[in-house]
Amino acid sequence: MRIKWFSLIRITGLICVLLYHFFQMRYTGGFIGVDIFFTFSGYLITALALDEFSRSNKFRLGDFYYRRIMRILPPLLLMIAFVLPFTLLVSKDYITDLPKQLAAAVGFSTNIFEINTGGTYESRFIPHLFVHTWSLAIEVQFYLVWGFILYLLTKITPNVKKFRIRVFFASAVLAAVSATVMYLRAQSLSEFSPIYFSSIAHIFPFFIGSMLGSIAGIQDLLPAFSNSVAKHWNKAGAVTFMVLNLACLFALAYVLRFDQRKTYMFGFLLASLFAACAILGANILHRKTPNTKEPFIFTYIADISYSVYLFHWPLFVIFSKIYPTWLAALITTILSVLFASVSFYFLEPLIRGKAVSIGKHKITFKHIVAPLGLGLTLAIGLGVYLCLQAPSISSLEKNLLLGGIQQDADQLSTTYVQAAPKPPKKENAQNSAQDDGATIIGDSVTLGSRKYLLDHMKNVDIDAEGNRTMDKAYNVLMNAQNSGRLKRNVVICIGTNSLDDYQQQTEKVIKDLKPGHHLIFITPHDGHADSSYNSYKLAVWERTLPKKYKFITIGDWDKVARAHQNLFAGTDGTHFGGRDDISKLYLDCIKDALTRAEKTPVKK
Structure with missing residues (x-):
């Protein structure tokens, strides 16, 4: 079941991130787009887990991990393969520490790598091409921890009602702990990247989303929520509520600053709460517009948003050193949308074993084995060559x-x-x-x-x-x-x-x-x-x-x-x-x- 209008949440997160990376001097707080994605992921994962438990009274942890890794890893590998050839257009400084960058990206530990190497999100030197995969690292770390907690809760919970309550309180406790850690750590630091990259300090948006997911799921809903939607909400109210919270997110993206302490004390928390409210508004609007079809452009951009996020950063880092910012942003956007579309609608389904129709022709994985194998071989060869050429420091x-x-x-x-003996100075010596x-x-x-x-x-x-x-x-x-x-x-x-x-x-x-x-x-x-x-x-x-x-x-x-x-x-x-x-x-x-x-x- 696809919830209409959730696309607007994803689109908002993507626009915030793109504006921040392309026009950082004006949209100084656009980095909250990642927190919008975090909140939405926490909501979606928890809501789907509740639906699964409601249907079968089970939660299959192995299947959960498999679905997550198949959604995240193939686009990541495709992005790396597509991006590596473009690094030949710029100096070797842009592949500094490339072997470690690649290992951290595919090992979902970029956030730890950046913390340990003293990396900064707003790098004043040559930015890492794959520093943006820090968010994937925290996301996968969330899936590992939260998926296991959900599995344990299903083993000790006899029914959906109690499961929902326990999920809500577990989410609330973990969100409170994480947000408190960020608040306290922000008090004494002048460099905020270690907090920003921290799994412990920056994982609370997922759990805020999880709290919402335990109440306002996708199919299985809290009865009180269903009754409230039926009695107290109408279409106009849902639209107003959702748009108001999306507007608040854009306002935060305009006023927040990465290097300001208040961003870490309050900014990220506000962004997550506004995102959760926008998700709630979209959920209600979906139920109030049963006969309305969501515009294709919304669903299209939402579908490719994850892959666009993956592609845009390394491409912009490269093109911004060749062209003026506006032109680099334009080229990056065009290529990111093109590559993301190929990835989401063609390569990813085939890799997962699904057939893809192009006109009257149906293509399966066996049809692309040879070209895909050749492409990956060339990408691996180029990757090895670049890793051998990569300097350890810029x-x-x-x-x-x-x-x-x-x-x-x-x-x-x-x-x-100065420590050596000196002759005494003359009393009348001048300067x-x-x-x-x-x-x-x-x-x-x-x-x-x-x-x-x-x-x-x-x-x-x-x-x-x-x-x-x-x-x-x-x-x-x-x-x-x-x-x-x-x-x-x-x-x-x-x-x-x-x-x-x-x-x-x-x-x-x-x-x-x-x-x-x-x-x-x-x-x-x-x-x-x-x-x-x-x-x-x-x-x-x-x-x-x-x-x-x-x-x-x-x-x-x-x-x-x-x-x-x-x-x-x-x-x-x-x-x-x-x-x-x-x-x-x-x-x-x-x-x-x-x-x-x-x-x-x-x-x-």
Whole structure:
């Protein structure tokens, strides 16, 4: 039995995800599309289990696992086979760690792989081609756990009524535990990807769907629900209720941000509740429109939504590095729909042993054995070749790693020199070269260009580190200041990884810097940022500081970079380590700020 209007739930989830990946700067919360899918899956699986138990008083766990794996695995393998040839269009950076990526994807453990390797969902480096399969990993992990729990409940439950009650309360408890874990973990983290990828913290949408499934199933319904639908709902009310909740989901997709704590404390929970209410509305509308046929376009998009989700991400990652964003999104959408249609309507049924009719011809699996075998052989061969060619880290990560190693070596050498005995200073000695130079404290952007800066600047110390925020920069500043290593000009190149309290952190730097120094802030540049990003807000706020503090100078790297955005082609839009053309612009920006700083007073 197919419930009409459920297609709109799937379509909403797909649109949210596509808008987020294609136009991340505008639809900053579209990642909740995955939570819509999670909630719907939890609902559907539980409702079907209740129907099966109602019919036969049994729940066949082996059959359940077989159906799930046959629905998920074939499209996944087909996606990998279709996508791999396109990787030849871009640099090897895009197949970084490919063997492990593939193993994690087909082993349904991408979420664990990303957590263990420090991956981020909003990668600022080269994004993994198959990072989006983290959601499949959590889904399969849910099926394994929940399917077994349902099986155990059927063994101790004599009738459908008690089974429904126990399923509801088991779902409620597990949803509450998972949502609480996410809420508590969000309190103390600055990097949210480990929570986002976590099975324990992010599995609650499934169980919210399961709670609904135990009440408003597909065929077997709670009597109270059937009576309520018959007495208190009409078609207009059902439409209004469903559309209102879908509108709330789109609103969340527009306002939520991945790097905001409130998203994890409340955002995902709200998205799951709105999705559950939309599912409920669609269920009621189905029962109130028995003679209405659902438009084909709805069912078509819903049918291919899972495969479109699989195809779109790796294709967009590849094409977005070749074409402008709008064109890459268009090409990705066309190819994803084409490949997904072939997969869902042709290859998947044949693989499951069903016949497919094309015109007057009926095709069975035996008709495609030879071409499918040849295609898979070529795909496996290409996959092996690409795995052998795949670097373990991208060129950008390699540049940052080497920069970090060189920085450690330089700091060790400096410590050795400072520890050596020194002749006593003359009492009337004026400011030394040490005092007149510059101390630069930066993040991964500075770290990537550290060698270039050192080669083209004199009397400068650079301390840079990836993912450094202003509070960590403050600690570096205080250590240098307390040990007497801080030079006269202090350059702060921080902000790409800005947290919500960026103003307080920056004010602390300004307040605790000792007198006798110039303070130079280099505004952060993130090629993906718009006015809603903290890095963008920080740059705007930093530009106001010289009016308040005469010893502060601004080097407007964000303005310079945006004026030369074409030079960032082939990068992630933010980092440019190893690119001398952009490194020179960065150097000139810092030098210009230092020159202007010398015309201002030091901190009194």
